[in-house]
Each structure stands twice: as structure tokens, then as C-alpha cells.
Amino acid sequence: MCISCRQRFPRYTLMRLQLETQLVVKYIGVGRSFYLCKICATNQKKQTGLAKRFKVNEANLTELLKEILNNG
Numbered sequence: 001m002c003i004s005c006r007q008r009f010p011r012y013t014l015m016r017l018q019l020e021t022q023l024v025v026k027y028i029g030v031g032r033s034f035y036l037c038k039i040c041a042t043n044q045k046k047q048t049g050l051a052k053r054f055k056v057n058e059a060n061l062t063e064l065l066k067e068i069l070n071n072g
């Protein structure tokens with residue numbers, strides 16, 4: 001389930017991320033993770049919401065999501 005829009009998608013279509021201290025990163029196998037769908041990952045308003053929710057830098061989050069979308 002996508003953490004942002006709460007819709008269910010096949011897991012392989014979602015990107016798995018985790019929250020580090022003040023930073024969202026690609027899931028590295030340990031810690032608490034969450035899923036984000038590609039629709040939300042490319043939606044600026046959703047990104048703003050997520051950045052606020054996690055108290056992380058929005059520009060960094062946008063950059064990370066873009067990179068994951070491009071490179072997997």
C-alpha cells in the first residue's frame with residue numbers, strides 16, 4: 001500500500017523507502033520501511049506533504065525520488 005495515497009498496488013510497482021534521521025533513503029534492508037507508488041512519487045503536492053510529514057528537506061526528497069524513478 002502506498003503511504004501517500006493509501007491505494008493498493010502490486011508490490012513490484014511500488015518503491016520501497018525508509019526514513020533515516022532527517023532523511024528519506026532507498027530501503028537498505030534494515031529499519032522501518034514504507035512504500036510509495038510512482039504516481040505519488042511524481043506528484044509535487046504529494047512530495048511536499050511527505051516532506052512535511054517526515055520533516056525532511058523537500059528538495060532532497062524530490063531529487064531522491066527522481067533518481068529512483070530513473071535508475072531503479
Ligand SMILES: [Zn+2]
Binds near residue numbers: 003037
Ligand atoms: Zn500513492
